[in-house]
Amino acid sequence: MTALDELTKLLPPPERRPAPDYDWPAIEAETGTALPHDYKCLVETYGPVRFSANLRLCTPHGGLDLACWTALTRELLGDPDFPPESEHVPAGFALDPSALQPWGSITGNEYCLWYTAGPDPDTWPVIVGGPAVWGFYRGTVTEFVLALLTRTLPHSEYFDDISEFVEDHGAYCVIDRDGAQSTIHAA
Template sequence: MTALEDVAPAMVPFRSEAPRGVDFAAVSSALGSDLPTDFKELARRYPTLEFDGFLRVPLPRPGAESAFVDGIRRELEILRDLQDDDMAEGYEAHPAPDGLIPWSESLSGDVFYWRVAGSDPDSWPVVVSGRNDDWWEFPGGAIAFLVGLIDGSVERRGLPGDVSSRHPAVRAFPD
């Protein structure tokens, strides 16, 4: 989390001093899967964040965990439609083996997923589905991906080259 705050210091004023009280057991139960530790740590300290008016990271709100899971389910239905139309590059929606779980999106139609590769959520790679049908994988987790996108160390295949900027503006959506 520190690495993300270092490259996006504008997010720090939105950090909660105490953990936000998200019930991740309820999220995991409803989803049928745990989530990566880095994402849970982000959600314990921050509300939903948006970087440079481009990339939004929806984070569960305490007491509204079911709404968060409903959002994931809607994205999974869209992914299933892409599968049915042979437009998902062979990827499948969770709970299929190696299935995808969405965790972020751009305001331009790009979707960012985890590929559930094994039983350890902390080892799941990020899969990018670009709005122009560019699909690719990043071997790290959500925070490492965000840091790399902001500092320029992650490829941007199919994503705009100028977003997010080196010092992104950050908007928060308080609980």
């Protein structure tokens, strides 16, 4: 069973799939990078979505538009004061702004990024957080979302903080479609 299968079992998306027919080659040209297959499947399954209200998935032409968020994030991450020196960056990761590609956001204007190490986007690890504290996850976006919602993220200062919200409020998602929102709670 894939992480997407497990996620859709935990939070079944509405029967009606997202309306947009995503032109992935055009979207990748617009963002300037190839995108992981896992991310594309997640977007095609849920469309514009917030998971447990604190993790918002960037989608092409959605409320948090991927191309716009990419441009803004690259500008912000390109600030000479970013990133701060960080001693807790594990081996195999870097906070080099030129190697970071956004895919979402966390409440509080924190980033959800891929570390674009290597030519295969399907192997890019996930980095989430902000200038003061970062979380590093070796897995796909869907695996990260599933681990967040099932409270199985590896122990770290950042992951413990964002997992508290799920612990307090439960696993759910809010899907935005055609100007209407639908909330799905885990069974």
